Amino acid sequence: MHERPHLSMTQATLVPHGTLDYAELRSLSLRPEDLTIFSSNVNPYGPPPTTLTALREAITHETVAQYPDRLSLELRDLLAAHHDLSADSILVGNGTADILWLIGLLHLQKRRVAILGPTFGEYHNVARTMQAEIIDLCHPGWVATATGYAPGATSMEEVxxxxxxxxxxxxxxxxxxxxxxxxxxxxxxxxxxxxxxHALWIADEAYGEFMQTPATTADWIRRGNWLVLRSMTKDFALGGLRLGYLLGSPTLVGPLQTTQPPWNVNLLAQIAGAASLRDGLAWRRQTLAALREETTALQAALRDQGYQPTPTTVNYFLVPVYSASELRRALLAQRLVVRDCTSFGLPHCIRIATQRPEANARLLDAMRPLASASAFPASGI
Ligand SMILES: Cc1ncc(COP(=O)(O)O)c(C=O)c1O
Incomplete structure (x- = not known):
């Protein structure tokens, strides 16, 4: 007898992410272009202008009609040179989210999977769908509560x-x-x-380049049980095209490559990735340096208003508030979108991704009159 697929295996609703919820916008009769987005952690200065030029020149009858290289060989060669690794240590995917599902297929099914929270929701989503046994552990500096997580004294050694x-x-x-x-x-x-x-480790470095001194554990892949995920949708702002990659020992990368759905990294994404690595590195460095300064300024201005944003190493940060869902709604009414962190287990936090100065000023104007009712002590998250 055939077993019917397990409906309970998958979620009935989409896992929330910071990107725009188009169904919600429809229900509110809002258009994406009406909104300023602080909820998605993409470089607000956009892709390198040289990448846009390369893309414009690449849009021809042939490039649109032909199938892409299913192995992304040219891009892999450039990534290999960039990271000083061999090309067979690299798998290119349709965003790192795509690669997470591939990892799920080969490595998570019915396995014991530890996730250090609070963190990105897609690890849970993939692990749950693969019927893994999920072991929820706390990130150092966080403790578990009845409703999620709170800052706490969990040390590295305890984890x-x-x-x-x-x-x-x-x-x-x-x-x-x-x-x-x-x-x-x-x-x-x-x-x-x-x-x-002895476990297989997956280090997600989607935001590694946003740090003052960009960091990577790429050289740890030589241990043979360490995979590194790197996204090109955030720092190079290629979210609409989708592009990410994985670094790992060739023995781990090979089976992932042969299991990947064919042609799932489209040709324009490959062209944009190659152009960004060839000519866009200075743009990335300059725009992310500007963004760090703006993050410092935005946090200082929020503190002046009475909020207590928490320290960050990147372009986004938490702001403790009485009710994340209510504040998000109030700001959405003013066409500003922040991330309600309830789905991370942080119902008393919003996450703000710094935008360009003019947009940040508008957010500050909108948050100022709400501060006395919304600001929440960081110690009380
Ligand atoms: C930590 C983390 N990893 C991976 C991703 C997925 O990125 P992408 O699929 O665009 O490369 C995200 C997106 O928000 C993220 O926050």
């Missing part, structure tokens, strides 16, 4: 001990972490790794 005790097959660590913006330095990661040295 390592929890890893050792729970003995997972796979560990997800987002670094720098989304939504907190907290970064674990290599010696901290080393402490955690010692707790589960």
């Amino acid at each position: 390592a001990r929890s890893l050792q005790k729970s003995s997972p097959d796979v560990v997800f660590v987002c670094n720098p972490n989304n939504p907190t913006g907290h970064y674990l330095a290599p010696n901290d990661l080393e402490t955690l790794y010692a707790g589960a040295p």
Whole structure:
């Protein structure tokens, strides 16, 4: 007898993310172009202008009609040179989210999967769908509460001990972490790794380039059980095209490559990725440096209003508030979109991704009159 597919295996609703919810916009009769988006962590200065030129020149009858290189060979060669790794250590995907599902297919099914929270929701989503046994652990500096997470004194060693005790097959660590913006330095990661040295580790470095000194654990892939996810949709602002990649030992990357749905990285995304690596690195450095200064200024201005934004290493940060959902609604009414962090287990936080100065000023104008009713102590998250 055939078993019917398990409907309960998958979610009945979409996992919330910071990108625009088009169904919600329809229900409110809002158009995307009416909104200023602080909820998605993409570089607000956009793709490198040289990348846009390369894309414009690339749109021809042939490039639109022909199939892309399913192995993304040219882009992989450029990434290999950029990271000083061999091309067979690299898998290109239709965004890192796409690669997460591929990892799920090959490595998470019915396995024991540790996730350090609060963090990006897609790890849970993939692991749950793959019927993995999820082991929820706290990121260092956070504790579990009845409703989610709160800042707390969990040390690196305690997390390592929890890893050792729970003995997972796979560990997800987002670094720098989304939504907190907290970064674990290599010696901290080393402490955690010692707790589960035989597990497969997935270090999600989607935001690594936003840090003052961009960091990567790319060279850890030589350990043979360390995979690194890198997104090009955030720093190079290619979210609409979708582009991300994975670094890993060739023995791990090979089976992922052969399992990947064919041609799923479109030709324009490959062209944009290659152009960004060839001519867009200075643009990335300059725009992300400007963004860091604007983040410092935005946090200072919010503090002046009575909010207590939490420290960050990247372009987004948490702001403790009485009700994230209510404040989000109030700001949406003014066409400003912030991330309600309830789905991260943080119902008393919004996440703000810094935008350009003029947009930041509008957010500050909108948040000022709401401060006395909304601002919440960081200690009370
Ligand atoms: C931590 C983290 N990883 C991965 C992704 C997915 O990025 P993409 O699929 O656009 O590369 C996101 C998107 O928000 C993210 O926040």
